[in-house]
Amino acid sequence: xxxxxxxxxxxxxxxxxxxxxxxxxxxxxxxxxxxxxxxxxxxxxxxxxxxxxxxxxxxxxxxxxxxxxxxxxxxxxxxxxxxxxxxxxxxxxxxxxxxxxxxxxxxxxxxxxxxxxxxxxxxxxxxxxxxxxxxxxxxxxxxxxxxxxxxxxxxxxxxxxxxxxxxxxxxxxxxxxxxxxxxxxxxxxxxxxxxxxxxxxxxxxxxxxxxxxxxxxxxxxxxxxxxxxxxxxxxxxxxxxxxxxxxxxxxxxxxxxxxxxxxxxxxxxxxxxxxxxxxxxxxxxxxxxxxxxxx
Amino acid sequence: xxxxxxxxxxxxxxxxxxxxxxxxxxxxxxxxxxxxxxxxxxxxxxxxxxxxxxxxxxxxxxxxxxxxxxxxxxxxxxxxxxxxxxxxxxxxxxxxxxxxxxxxxxxxxxxxxxxxxxxxxxxxxxxxxxxxxxxxxxxxxxxxxxxxxxxxxxxxxxxxxxxxxxxxxxxxxxxxxxxxxxxxxxxxxxxxxxxxxxxxxxxxxxxxxxxxxxxxxxxxxxxxxxxxxxxxxxxxxxxxxxxxxxxxxxxxxxxxxxxxxxxxxxxxxxxxxxxxxxxxxxxxxxxxxxxxxxxxxxxxxxxxxxxxxxxxxxxxxxxxxxxxxxxxxxxxxxxxxxxxxxxxxxxxxxxxxxxxxxxx
Amino acid sequence: xxxxxxxxxxxxxxxxxxxxxxxxxxxxxxxxxxxxxxxxxxxxxxxxxxxxxxxxxxxxxxxxxxxxxxxxxxxxxxxxxxxxxxxxxxxxxxxxxxxxxxxxxxxxxxxxxxxxxxxxxxxxxxxxxxxxxxxxxxxxxxxxxxxxxxxxxxxxxxxxxxxxxxxxxxxxxxxxxxxxxxxxxxxxxxxxxxxxxxxxxxxxxxxxxxxxxxxxxxxxxxxxxxxxxxxxxxxxxxxxxxxxxxxxxxxxxxxxxxxxxxxxxxxxxxxxxxxxxxxxxx
Numbered sequence: 001x002x003x004x005x006x007x008x009x010x011x012x013x014x015x016x017x018x019x020x021x022x023x024x025x026x027x028x029x030x031x032x033x034x035x036x037x038x039x040x041x042x043x044x045x046x047x048x049x050x051x052x053x054x055x056x057x058x059x060x061x062x063x064x065x066x067x068x069x070x071x072x073x074x075x076x077x078x079x080x081x082x083x084x085x086x087x088x089x090x091x092x093x094x095x096x097x098x099x100x101x102x103x104x105x106x107x108x109x110x111x112x113x114x115x116x117x118x119x120x121x122x123x124x125x126x127x128x129x130x131x132x133x134x135x136x137x138x139x140x141x142x143x144x145x146x147x148x149x150x151x152x153x154x155x156x157x158x159x160x161x162x163x164x165x166x167x168x169x170x171x172x173x174x175x176x177x178x179x180x181x182x183x184x185x186x187x188x189x190x191x192x193x194x195x196x197x198x199x200x201x202x203x204x205x206x207x208x209x210x211x212x213x214x215x216x217x218x219x220x221x222x223x224x225x226x227x228x229x230x231x232x233x234x235x236x237x238x239x240x241x242x243x244x245x246x247x248x249x250x251x252x253x254x255x256x257x258x259x260x261x262x263x264x265x266x267x268x269x270x271x272x273x274x275x276x277x278x279x280x281x282x283x284x285x286x287x288x289x290x291x292x293x294x295x
Numbered sequence: 296x297x298x299x300x301x302x303x304x305x306x307x308x309x310x311x312x313x314x315x316x317x318x319x320x321x322x323x324x325x326x327x328x329x330x331x332x333x334x335x336x337x338x339x340x341x342x343x344x345x346x347x348x349x350x351x352x353x354x355x356x357x358x359x360x361x362x363x364x365x366x367x368x369x370x371x372x373x374x375x376x377x378x379x380x381x382x383x384x385x386x387x388x389x390x391x392x393x394x395x396x397x398x399x400x401x402x403x404x405x406x407x408x409x410x411x412x413x414x415x416x417x418x419x420x421x422x423x424x425x426x427x428x429x430x431x432x433x434x435x436x437x438x439x440x441x442x443x444x445x446x447x448x449x450x451x452x453x454x455x456x457x458x459x460x461x462x463x464x465x466x467x468x469x470x471x472x473x474x475x476x477x478x479x480x481x482x483x484x485x486x487x488x489x490x491x492x493x494x495x496x497x498x499x500x501x502x503x504x505x506x507x508x509x510x511x512x513x514x515x516x517x518x519x520x521x522x523x524x525x526x527x528x529x530x531x532x533x534x535x536x537x538x539x540x541x542x543x544x545x546x547x548x549x550x551x552x553x554x555x556x557x558x559x560x561x562x563x564x565x566x567x568x569x570x571x572x573x574x575x576x577x578x579x580x581x582x583x584x585x586x587x588x589x590x591x592x593x594x595x596x597x598x599x600x601x602x603x604x605x606x607x608x609x610x611x612x613x614x615x616x617x618x619x620x621x622x623x624x625x626x627x628x629x630x631x632x633x634x635x636x637x638x639x640x641x642x643x644x645x646x647x648x649x650x651x652x653x654x655x
Numbered sequence: 656x657x658x659x660x661x662x663x664x665x666x667x668x669x670x671x672x673x674x675x676x677x678x679x680x681x682x683x684x685x686x687x688x689x690x691x692x693x694x695x696x697x698x699x700x701x702x703x704x705x706x707x708x709x710x711x712x713x714x715x716x717x718x719x720x721x722x723x724x725x726x727x728x729x730x731x732x733x734x735x736x737x738x739x740x741x742x743x744x745x746x747x748x749x750x751x752x753x754x755x756x757x758x759x760x761x762x763x764x765x766x767x768x769x770x771x772x773x774x775x776x777x778x779x780x781x782x783x784x785x786x787x788x789x790x791x792x793x794x795x796x797x798x799x800x801x802x803x804x805x806x807x808x809x810x811x812x813x814x815x816x817x818x819x820x821x822x823x824x825x826x827x828x829x830x831x832x833x834x835x836x837x838x839x840x841x842x843x844x845x846x847x848x849x850x851x852x853x854x855x856x857x858x859x860x861x862x863x864x865x866x867x868x869x870x871x872x873x874x875x876x877x878x879x880x881x882x883x884x885x886x887x888x889x890x891x892x893x894x895x896x897x898x899x900x901x902x903x904x905x906x907x908x909x910x911x912x913x914x915x916x917x918x919x920x921x922x923x924x925x926x927x928x929x930x931x932x933x934x935x936x937x
Contacts, residue, residue, distance in 0.1 A: 032429060080623055087630035089429070090367055094583045095626040097576055101619035109612060227436070227572065234433050265481070269444035272437035279434060280422050506796055513795030513802065514781070514788045514809075521771045521782045528769035531731055532783050533757035533849050542792070588773075 002138055004256045010144035010213065012252020013151035017206040018229030019236070019244035020158060021199035027175040027239035028195045031089065034096040035076065037226015038103035039200050043069045043207030044217045045107060048116055058121045066204040073200025074193050082189070100223070107219035115218045118211035122146040143213045150205060155245045158198075162241065167194060175239065228255075228268075231275050237288025246286060250274075313508040316591055317501060323598070324497045339605050347601045348496025349375075349558035352503050354581035354593040356550035359507055361579070362588030363516065364543035365523030366424075367432040370439025371578050374548045376570030377415045378408030378555025380446055383484040386560055387477040388453045390488045397490035401560055404490065405499070405553040412552020415442070416545040424540045439575050446567035451478040483566030484559065491561040499557055500594075503550050507590065510546065519543045584625060660712070661918045663901040671704035672914070675901060678708030682745050684760070684853045684885045685730065690739035691909075692729055699725050700909040703739070707853060712879055713887040714900030716920075718929055722909040723889045724766055727855050730887075731763050732756040744852050758786065762851035764842040766858050766889070770830045776841055777826040780813040783848025787812075816844050819881075820874060835862050840871075847878065854878070856888040860895050868892055872899050897921065905929065 018040060025033045046068040050061035080099050084092050123142045130138040162168035173181040174191045182188050210225060211217050228251060236247025254274055258267040278286060327344065330336050357371045382404035389400050419438045423431055450461040454474030461467035465476060478484050510516045518539040521529040530536055559565050581600060585592030607614040628634055664676040671688040683706045690703040700722045707713050715723050728734045730741060732753050741748045743759045751759065762783075771779050781788070788809050794801045817823045820840040825833065830841060839859060846854055859875070860868045872895055879886055890896050896903060897917040905913040905920060907929040913920055920926055 026429075032432070080627070083627045083631040083634075086632050090361070090583065090587070091626055091630040093367070093432075094580065095623055097580070098619050098622035098626065101615060102623065105616040105619055109616065227440075231433065231437065234430065238429075263448065265448050266444055269441040272441050275437050276422055276434055279426060279430060283426055283430065509796045509798060510792070513792070513806075514785055514790070515792050515795060517774070517778055517782050518785055520774055520778075524771035524773055525769045527733065527753075528765065528771065529782070530753035531733070531757055531763050531765075531769075532845060533754055533762075533786055534782065535754050 004260045006140055008253030008256035010147050012249035013147045014206055014210050015229045015232045015252050016151045016245045016248025017202055019233040019248045021202045022230050022233040023238055023244040024195050025199045028171055029192050031092045035099040037222035038100050039069050039203040040207040041222035043204030044211040047208045048118055062208055066201045069200040069204035070197045073196040077196040104219045115216040118215040118217045120212045121208055122212050147209045158241050234285055235275050235278055237285030240287045243287035316504050320500050343605055344493045345491050345496050345561040347598050348500055349554045350601050351500050351594050351597040352554035353578045354597040355503050356547040357578050358582045358593045359543055359547040361582050364519050368435040369432050369575050370435035372570040372574035373439035373442035374412040374551035375555035377412040378552030379559030381411040382408035382556025383487050383559045384451050384477050386490055388458055391453045391475055401490040401495055404556040408556030409549045409553040413545055413549040416548025420541050420544040443567050443571055447481045449478055450480055452476045485564050487563050489560055491557050496557055660901040661916050668706055672706035674706050674708030675711050678710055681709040684709050684744055686742040688740050690736055692734055692737045707885045710883055711885045712899050712901050714896045714903040715889045716896055717906035721906040723906055727857055731761055757849055760852035762846035762849045763855035764846055764857055768838050772831040776828050776830050777813050779830050779845050780816055780848050781809050783845040784809050816848055836867055853885040858889055860890055860892045868895055875899055
């Protein structure tokens with residue numbers, strides 16, 4: 001029972017980190033960045049190459065991965081999304097899907113479809129064993145500890161960043177009203193670029209953590225966690241930072257419990273059903289703002 | 296009052312477009328049949344004919360939701376899989392019961408597939424259509440995944456006593472020894488006795504066009520488009536928003552169900568994973584590249600984009616990459632503000648050269 | 656009927672107000688009493704009382720932000736009122752949504768034009784005619800004779816309505832490509848097509864030049880006379896309001912500050928104060 005709770009929180013923390021990226025980008029650019037999940041995958045491969053092929057130390061490999069993803073995020077935004085700033089949301093969504101296909105197929109060409117065995121990059125912290133002397137001791141793996149700690153640190157840092165810094169305030173202004181923000185002298189394009197950079201950097205961290213916990217890396221590794229993290233962001237109320245965190249953790253716990261007590265095959269169905277139930281009761285998610293249409 | 300004598304100008308234009316669509320499909324059928332008779336049709340292409348028909352129908356039906364009703368659906372393949380699996384089960388049971396005639400099995404399978412997909416459409420539509428925009432999109436995505444997951448757990452067999460279902464494994468179907476397993480969980484439908492034909496596919500497309508085009512040019516279609524263009528004004532004009540959104544959504548599901556049956560009965564095995572999120576997106580791409588709300592565009596895009604990857608099979612490694620790049624470039628070229636203005640200017644120049652300047 | 660709105664004689668009716676004497680044998684088409692709405696603790700409209708006679712032309716005026724459009728949204732059930740009762744042609748509208756309110760006899764236009772952009776002028780009007788077109792989906796899909804008959808009727812009816820504003824020749828134009836004034840007129844035609852008993856017009860003369868406004872005034876009177884319906888309008892153009900409204904309600908900060916015929920309103924010190932600000936500021 002406690003085991004499932006812990007693994008659920010661990011998985012949920014990964015979802016939360018990905019969901020934070022989704023939520024930031026959605027809040028500011030008002031777009032569903034479907035390629036976000038694939039940036040996680042790129043982050044995983046970047047860390048893998050740096051660590052395994054080049055033999056770099058772990059912190060450097062993670063930093064390298066974040067750098068690659070940040071640059072990738074900015075480049076994608078500039079080339080694919082910026083030309084569509086005033087287009088319909090459907091057009092932007094399809095473009096994002098195109099970018100997602102592009103990244104997956106590039107990865108397929110570079111690294112082939114053979115899964116790579118990802119080394120655990122976060123075992124610099126020892127695992128904790130609870131109740132060593134009882135009948136069934138509970139082991140909390142290093143990956144779990146680091147994941148949970150990382151998600152909490154990231155959430156706090158993002159909350160402080162958007163609340164206290166000048167750039168963070170600019171982001172909030174852009175998310176409220178792009179036009180008015182521009183009139184107030186805020187550089188909207190730069191703000192959106194920074195948002196993508198942060199979101200993609202987070203995706204790299206999520207990639208490393210995800211692959212450390214589930215050590216197979218393939219070109220499609222990012223898609224399902226991406227979709228689920230997006231579900232988590234919507235569940236918590238898209239655009240809300242604590243919402244993404246809450247949604248991610250709830251989703252992770254639910255998935256692990258469903259796998260344990262109901263059915264492994266149906267766990268995804270149960271997760272998605274939960275999203276539908278929540279949206280029916282609270283149409284903008286758990287912590288989302290109520291939207292009203294002016295007549 | 297000279298105006299009153301004016302005949303139904305706009306309606307005429309619409310029905311002209313309708314006839315063009317029927318014409319394209321019939322021409323397609325005639326050309327393919329001739330090429331086939333001449334023996335010039337490659338095996339690869341010949342095997343794609345029925346899937347092309349099924350995808351054209353899927354694109355048309357999704358266009359009803361995305362283009363006409365204006366709601367983004369990311370789970371359309373779910374309805375297709377409901378149709379495919381119910382169709383395959385019905386057809387398998389009929390075959391077991393001695394009905395070996397393919398045409399009869401296909402027709403019954405399509406009807407059953409359409410009805411069950413329609414029921415799924417009602418069940419999904421009730422919660423989904425209360426939501427708006429991106430939220431609606433994510434919930435349709437969720438439903439598509441749920442359908443896929445549930446089908447992954449489904450075991451169906453048939454024996455003398457009738458159909459047997461189980462959601463755990465084959466042994467729990469309580470089927471007698473001489474029974475036949477029709478659906479085997481994640482392995483999908485196995486040993487399907489094929490029944491689909493190219494002609495049936497063409498007829499289904501024509502039927503779909505008939506229903507959708509006649510729907511659009513009616514009070515129901517106008518109500519659906521009114522809601523798309525301005526929901527609040529539609530309400531204030533006495534349009535029952537939920538009812539008409541539902542009509543569009545369920546009609547679309549019904550059509551997708553019959554397309555699923557056509558698709559399912561074209562292969563000897565079919566797995567639930569075939570109808571995942573990627574397939575939903577593929578169909579959406581047909582609709583978007585063909586032009587949202589443009590039925591002719593949907594037909595052409597669905598046909599070309601199903602065939603193109605096959606033609607480029609020699610460049611297998613690169614074809615999906617090229618597909619992705621083309622998708623992105625087309626979206627930017629058709630949706631970027633400056634490029635749009637540019638295309639318009641070019642269009643003007645050409646029209647002026649053609650001497651057909653029509654100043655309003 | 657006299658064209659001078661100041662000549663209309665008013666009689667009191669049981670309930671919230673006065674209606675023109677000529678309508679006294681008919682039920683008031685709209686009665687609202689003690690109507691009010693709060694948005695998160697903020698009272699936007701309060702104690703709004705009104706009675707509109709069956710063929711009355713009423714006006715709702717007030718400074719910006721006074722709550723005029725909110726009143727329209729309450730009457731058409733876009734917002735559900737926090738307090739009070741709205742009776743539409745004798746029926747309590749409690750629990751109705753916007754669609755049902757329209758079917759019960761209230762139609763409106765919008766301050767920020769809301770047309771069905773991708774549809775033609777004629778189609779916009781036909782959507783207004785929706786509930787009067789008598790066929791169902793199967794006869795449309797199968798193109799039964801009933802479909803053709805009803806569509807032809809709807810087509811003729813739509814052109815007839817468009818003719819009120821001399822717009823019949825624009826029937827096939829996409830509504831979004833109409834000039835601004837024509838878009839406003841199309842909204843009125845669409846609202847009329849739903850067969851209302853009362854028509855609410857939200858700033859119908861906005862963006863029109865004086866001669867267009869003059870024509871609009873004649874058309875509003877023409878609509879009232881040919882369809883025998885009531886009209887309630889919000890307008891900032893005082894020439895239009897004083898020229899056609901028989902009874903004017905002045906709203907300020909969500910409350911009615913004056914009611915009466917144009918002459919009374921023009922001379923009411925409270926109205927002058929609301930528009931120009933207090934003369935003796937502290």
